[in-house]
Amino acid sequence: MIRTLFQIFKTGIVTENVLGRDADNIEVLGSKLSKIIKKRFRGSLTIRQIDAGSCNGCELEIHALNNSIYNIEQYGVRFTASPRFADLLLVTGPVTLNMEIALKRTYEATPTPKLVVAVGDCGCGQGIFDENYATIGAIDKVIPVDARIKGCPPTPAALLNGILQAIS
Amino acid sequence: MSVNKVLTYTVPADKFAGTAFEQKKKGAFLAAEWSAESENYFEVYACYRLNGEYQIVRTEISKEKAEFDSISGYYLAASRFERQIYSLMGIKAIGNTDQRPWIKFEDWPVDAWPLRKNFKQNTVLRRSEGTYDWIQAEGEGVFEIPVGPVHAGIIEPGHFRFQAVGEAIINLEERLGYVHKGIEKRYESTPWLEGYKLAGRVSGDSTVAHSLAYCIALEAMTGCKVPARAAWLRAIFLERERIANHLGDIGAIGNDAAFSILLYQLMRLKEMLLRTNQLLWGHRYVMDKIVPGGIVADIDKNGIEQILTELKKIEKEFKLLVKIYDGNPSLEERVLTTGILSKAQALELGVVGFVARASGLDIDSRVQNPFSPYDQLEIKVPVFTAGDVNARVWVRIEEVRESIRLIRLLLNNLPSGAIKTDCPLPPPNKTGFAVVEGWRGEIIYWLQSDSKGAINRCMARDPSALNWKGLEYSVLDNIVPDFPLCNKSFNASYAGNDL
Numbered sequence: 001m002i003r004t005l006f007q008i009f010k011t012g013i014v015t016e017n018v019l020g021r022d023a024d025n026i027e028v029l030g031s032k033l034s035k036i037i038k039k040r041f042r043g044s045l046t047i048r049q050i051d052a053g054s055c056n057g058c059e060l061e062i063h064a065l066n067n068s069i070y071n072i073e074q075y076g077v078r079f080t081a082s083p084r085f086a087d088l089l090l091v092t093g094p095v096t097l098n099m100e101i102a103l104k105r106t107y108e109a110t111p112t113p114k115l116v117v118a119v120g121d122c123g124c125g126q127g128i129f130d131e132n133y134a135t136i137g138a139i140d141k142v143i144p145v146d147a148r149i150k151g152c153p154p155t156p157a158a159l160l161n162g163i164l165q166a167i168s
Numbered sequence: 169m170s171v172n173k174v175l176t177y178t179v180p181a182d183k184f185a186g187t188a189f190e191q192k193k194k195g196a197f198l199a200a201e202w203s204a205e206s207e208n209y210f211e212v213y214a215c216y217r218l219n220g221e222y223q224i225v226r227t228e229i230s231k232e233k234a235e236f237d238s239i240s241g242y243y244l245a246a247s248r249f250e251r252q253i254y255s256l257m258g259i260k261a262i263g264n265t266d267q268r269p270w271i272k273f274e275d276w277p278v279d280a281w282p283l284r285k286n287f288k289q290n291t292v293l294r295r296s297e298g299t300y301d302w303i304q305a306e307g308e309g310v311f312e313i314p315v316g317p318v319h320a321g322i323i324e325p326g327h328f329r330f331q332a333v334g335e336a337i338i339n340l341e342e343r344l345g346y347v348h349k350g351i352e353k354r355y356e357s358t359p360w361l362e363g364y365k366l367a368g369r370v371s372g373d374s375t376v377a378h379s380l381a382y383c384i385a386l387e388a389m390t391g392c393k394v395p396a397r398a399a400w401l402r403a404i405f406l407e408r409e410r411i412a413n414h415l416g417d418i419g420a421i422g423n424d425a426a427f428s429i430l431l432y433q434l435m436r437l438k439e440m441l442l443r444t445n446q447l448l449w450g451h452r453y454v455m456d457k458i459v460p461g462g463i464v465a466d467i468d469k470n471g472i473e474q475i476l477t478e479l480k481k482i483e484k485e486f487k488l489l490v491k492i493y494d495g496n497p498s499l500e501e502r503v504l505t506t507g508i509l510s511k512a513q514a515l516e517l518g519v520v521g522f523v524a525r526a527s528g529l530d531i532d533s534r535v536q537n538p539f540s541p542y543d544q545l546e547i548k549v550p551v552f553t554a555g556d557v558n559a560r561v562w563v564r565i566e567e568v569r570e571s572i573r574l575i576r577l578l579l580n581n582l583p584s585g586a587i588k589t590d591c592p593l594p595p596p597n598k599t600g601f602a603v604v605e606g607w608r609g610e611i612i613y614w615l616q617s618d619s620k621g622a623i624n625r626c627m628a629r630d631p632s633a634l635n636w637k638g639l640e641y642s643v644l645d646n647i648v649p650d651f652p653l654c655n656k657s658f659n660a661s662y663a664g665n666d667l
Contacts, residue, residue, distance in 0.1 A: 003492050004429055014436055049322045053347045055663045057372025057453065062322050063416070064442075067435035081320030097293060098273050098346045098666075099325055102317045128369055133282055133291045134350035153372065155452065 015071040019164070022157040025150040027124075028165050036113045037087055037167055044076040045167055048086035048110065052103045052139065053096035053129075057153040058120040062090065064156040072160060083107075088115040088166070091143075093123035095136040107143045117166050118145045119159065121152045128152075174215075174601040176224040181236055184212065184227040185263075188239035188246075191216045196223070197518040200612055200633070201239070201249035203257040204625040205285050210259050212236050213627075214246075215612065220536025222603065224614075229259060238263035245518045245634055256352070257283045271345035271666055274298030282353050283625075289353055303341050305331035310338070313648065317346045324662035328651075335647040340640050348666040355626035360386060360593055361460050363626065367613070368455050370628055371664030375455045376402075376409040377606030378613075378628070378664075383460050383591075384539060385613040389600030392591040396583040398462035399540045404578050405454045405463075407571040410607040411482075412441050412453075414564040414571075417659050421561055422493065424653045425502040433489050437482050444478050462588030472579050479572050490565055503558040507654030509642040510555055519638040521609015521631045522567065523658055526552050526559035533605040545574060555642075557657040567607075596621040608632065608661065630664030 037045070049062055065072040066079065080086055083106045095103055107116070118139040121127035125138025139145050149162035179187055188198070196218035204211045210229040215222060229236050238261035240246040250261035251270035258281035260267075272280070275295040281287055304312075310333055317325035325346040331339040351370060358366055367382035368375040380402055387394060394402075415438040422430025442452040449457055449465035457465040467475075493499065509519070514527035524531050532549045534542045550566030552559035594600065600615040609631035618624035639658045643651055 003488065003495065007433060007488060007492060008429065011433065011436070050318055051324045051347070051662075053349060054324070055347075055369040055372040056324050056661065057369065057375065057455070059322055059324065060373055060416075060453070064435070064439065066322075067439055068432050069436065069439050079322060083318075094349065096347055096349055097276075098348055099317065102325065102346070106318050128365055129349050129354075132289045132350045132354065133280070133287070133293055134348050134353075152455065153453075155446075 014068050015074060016069050018070060018157040018160060020161065022155045023161040023165075025154060025158050027148045027150075028146070037115060040113070041087055043167070045087050045163075046078055046080045046085055047088045047090050047163070048080055048083045048106070049090045050092070050103060050106055052091055052093050052099045052123075052142075053135065054092035054094075054120060054122060058092040058123070061153045061156050061159060062092075062119070065159055070156045070160055072163075075160075075164060077163060083109040084111065086110050086114065088117060088163070090117050090119055090163070091123060091139045092119045093137070093139050094125075094127060094129040095139060095142045097134050097136060100136055100142055103142055115146045115166055116143055117147045117149060117162060119149050120154060121150055124148045124150050126150065174222045174224055176226055176599070178226045178228070181227045181229055184214070184225065185237035185239050185242075187225045188214060188242045191218070191223075192242040194218055198239070198243040198245050199518070199610070200614075200627065200629040201246050201253070202614070202627045202629075203253045203259050203283070204616055204627075205257065205283070206624075207619065210234060210257065212253065212259060213614070214239060215614070220531075220533065222537070222601070224601070234258060235260040235262050237261070240264045240266075243518065244516055245637060248633070248637070257281055268301060271348050273345060274300045282350060287353075289350070289357060300343070302329055303339060305339055307333075309333050326662050330648060330651070332648055335649070337643050337646055337648055337651070340643050342636055342640060344636065344662060345666050347663045351628065351667040352626060355623050358623060360623060361591065363623065364459055365456055367628065368458075370667065371630055371632075371661040372453070373413055373661065374409065374606045374608060374611070374630070374664065375453050376405045376458060377604050377611050378630075379456070379458045380406060381602045381604040381606075381611045381613040382615075382626075382628075383458055384604065385600040385602035385615045386460050386594065387591060387600075388602060389594040389598050389615060389617070390592045392461055392589065394462050394540075395586040395589055396540070397585045398587045400578050400582055401463055401465070401467065401587065402458055403541050404575055405458065406604070406606070407575050407578075408441060408445065409454070411568050411571045412438050413607045414568045415441070415486075417656065418493070418561055418564055421503070421557065421653065421656050422499065424656050425499055427496065427499045430489065430493060433485070437485055440478060440482060444474060448474065459588065461591035462586070464588065466587050467582075472582070475579060476576065479575060483569075483572050486568060493561070493565075500558070502650070502653060503561065504556060505554075506557045506650050507642040507646055507657060508555045509638050511553065513641050514555065514638065517634065517637050517641065519635050521605070521607075521635065522560060522563040523635050523638055524609065525550060526563045527555035528553040531610075533603045533610045537603050539604075541578065545577065547574070557653055560657040593621060606631065608659070608664075609635070628667060630661055632660035632662075632665040635660045636665055
């Protein structure tokens with residue numbers, strides 16, 4: 001126990017301010033919903049992440065959002081296990097044929113108003129995985145999208161900025 | 169046996185299953201089974217591994233008949249490979265007791281065989297009615313828990329179905345294929361020198377290992393000699409990928425047992441490593457830096473210093489965190505004797521990588537089938553026998569330490585010179601084979617050129633294709649709440665399995 005406490009105190013607070021960094025690859029599509037969410041949720045936002053076919057590269061960086069350096073919870077943003085509690089869906093792609101139905105169902109299970117952010121080059125329809133027999137492609141081919149964060153994979157800083165822009 | 173050479177021999181179709189029996193008697197493992205299509209016939213391949221030597225048995229099958237004798241009676245792992253062969257190529261394995269589709273879903277048209285040459289890559293598949301015959305259990309108190317494909321967490325999609333009595337799991341059935349992107353079909357229209365990008369996105373967390381395996385297979389086909397400096401730096405990338413993933417996963421296992429300090433501390437160390445990657449080579453995961461003929465990211469003196477300083481920090485902190493992991497009774501309670509995969513099961517299933525090493529199998533292709541520079545290194549392979557979550561964690565702890573040592577060794581003796589040479593295109597009708605020990609375990613690539621010299625087939629086998637089956641066995645008799653812990657301790661890739 002003493003070791004654990006020692007390590008915690010020695011580490012201190014490592015959280016960094018990365019606002020504005022790597023923010024070039026973000027495209028917010030000017031949704032009215034975002035204003036509603038900002039007003040109704042007062043900047044407190046719950047995200048459900050959906051992998052609709054990614055190579056898991058984007059997932060690594062989404063995981064990093066929760067580490068103590070990016071610490072996305074400092075902005076009132078947290079990840080939830082159920083779409084029923086979610087305000088925002090963070091979707092990585094490309095959408096595969098085998099995930100299409102699950103993605104639609106998850107979208108439908110999320111209460112309105114809801115935001116959808118497409119993550120990664122593939123999710124934005126610009127990745128290496130273009131359409132084929134098994135792949136439908138960009139997220140917006142299956143569900144409406146409000147913002148896009150590009151990158152292969154997008155850095156945690158880009159993700160953080162993209163999510164914050166989508167709600168503000 | 170020289171580096172990455174493989175013996176391929178052809179047998180008549182009626183002898184194919186017989187050779188599997190002989191291999192099994194010799195104690196060989198089944199590493200992969202796959203199919204290809206030539207102009208006049210189908211081919212089915214089985215790749216066996218015995219003491220680190222690989223043998224490929226090939227057989228030709230007429231296009232009219234399109235069936236072969238299953239080897240799943242000898243090798244459990246063959247069952248899914250053969251289901252996949254039938255699902256994607258339409259060659260039936262006679263005698264396989266499980267004929268349900270794999271990867272291909274029940275709502276695809278039954279006669280859609282994507283890997284056949286007459287199937288166009290952009291075919292639009294119309295959904296049709298279909299059912300999947302789940303394994304079911306009946307009896308008083310038996311109930312079923314379906315989980316997924318969208319899981320509770322930031323994780324890839326897959327479906328698990330548990331049958332449980334009270335808290336105890338009596339059966340687990342996995343159904344995967346949700347992230348199937350048709351990668352093997354995509355290869356048929358990919359230029360040889362571009363294929364590394366696709367390989368680098370088979371499983372994002374193993375981007376270095378996969379693109380490396382693709383490049384080595386291609387270089388084996390073309391006789392391309394990679395400059396020494398490139399080979400050494402490739403190994404450095406590979407070991408850094410191993411450390412990064414091990415750090416993150418050990419932390420995540422702690423987190424799944426509600427011991428979150430491990431996650432936050434180890435993720436901090438992982439982030440340190442990723443940032444150095446970004447700084448030195450322009451990508452946090454060193455994606456797309458390994459190309460046919462070498463690499464496209466070098467290192468200078470300052471870079472070497474930077475890595476050495478970073479490793480020193482990581483090593484010091486890691487040492488303390490391992491003590492914290494090891495000295496916590498409530499964590500021990502969760503990880504000890506949980507999710508046991510016995511040595512007998514590991515042998516039977518032919519699991520690979522740290523999963524195999526935690527169940528008493530001393531296998532590591534860096535040692536048994538090394539390519540340069542691993543042929544010049546002495547690698548300590550940690551082997552544990554308990555086969556539980558704790559053993560899998562400990563294998564990974566030891567591997568982090570060993571990889572740190574290797575990186576230091578490689579950096580201190582880094583050859584000078586070029587980092588890339590031109591890789592020629594392979595001749596027609598040739599095959600190439602490569603094995604790379606990624607952080608999950610043995611990754612196999614097998615490439616084949618057609619009569620015009622283009623890619624006819626690229627078979628990629630991620631360790632997950634074997635290790636997923638291990639998870640099904642390890643959770644039996646465990647309680648349902650321990651499943652996340654077991655699952656995380658295997659951490660098989662969905663994307664790598666589904667392709």
